[in-house]
Amino acid sequence: MMNKTVTEGAKRPEYSVQPVVRALAVLRYIAAGNRCRKISGAAKATGVNRTTLIRILATLEAERIIEALPDEGGYRLGTGLISLAAEALNDRGIVPSARPVLSKLVEKLKLSAHLGVREGHEIVYLARETPVSHLASTVREGTRLPAHATTIGRILLAELKRQELQALYADYPLEAYTAKTRTTLDALMDQLADDRARGVSWSMANFEPEIGSAAAPVYDHRGEAVAAINVTGYASIFTEGTEQAALIERTLKDAAQEISEALGYRGWAADQM
Known part of the structure; x- marks a missing residue:
């Protein structure tokens, strides 16, 4: 007792x-x-x-x-703090598994690539790889951003049940970062339903002016979405319906699958049955 x-x-x-x-x-x-x-x-x-x-x-x-x-x-x-943070990040098996995949994403798409996890109402960036470009991402490992307004956050929120989303945002205001940000729970849920059905979340300057982004979930051996990866660049590159957008979506999904398989996820075969 x-x-x-x-x-x-x-x-x-x-x-x-x-x-x-x-x-x-x-x-x-x-x-x-x-x-x-x-x-x-x-x-x-x-x-x-x-x-x-x-x-x-x-x-x-x-x-x-x-x-x-x-x-x-x-x-x-x-x-001293940087060393502690590096040890913490590397101790999470997902980071060393993701880094080489992020590097390949950057090489193929010439866009910045990131790995992030959700902590409550925020996402935390665990890793990033950037191209040699003046538009290379300035987001640092450890940066926190609002989940409801970012592609990594949206694709991870899309994995939650409706009741979990209602409990998470019951007394939490949805701040607007651009005119495209969903600021009501119903509107956010509609957006998340679209993200979930597509398997990626998509943004054309939804969070930052002139910046586009897309994210896909990463699953562990239990089939749980433990993280997500995204790529970012000029918003014009993310114009939907173009060959470039199709390439980004296909390559991003393949990269997320590769990391998931490295973590022991085998659900892809079941999804295809």
């Missing part, structure tokens, strides 16, 4: 360690491109009082989680 009580209690928010929560808030603030050059402004933005913020910054710097910028002033993420 005692063990059950402790286990259940450990899930409650009040068991979180506040100094750790504050340190993570500071890390996310810096990761978003803020340099903490003005302590008072950073304290207000993170909700951490000035004295505590100074101590957190000093500790994180000592542990090489952040590093000072002597010329510009302020801080950026340090090599």
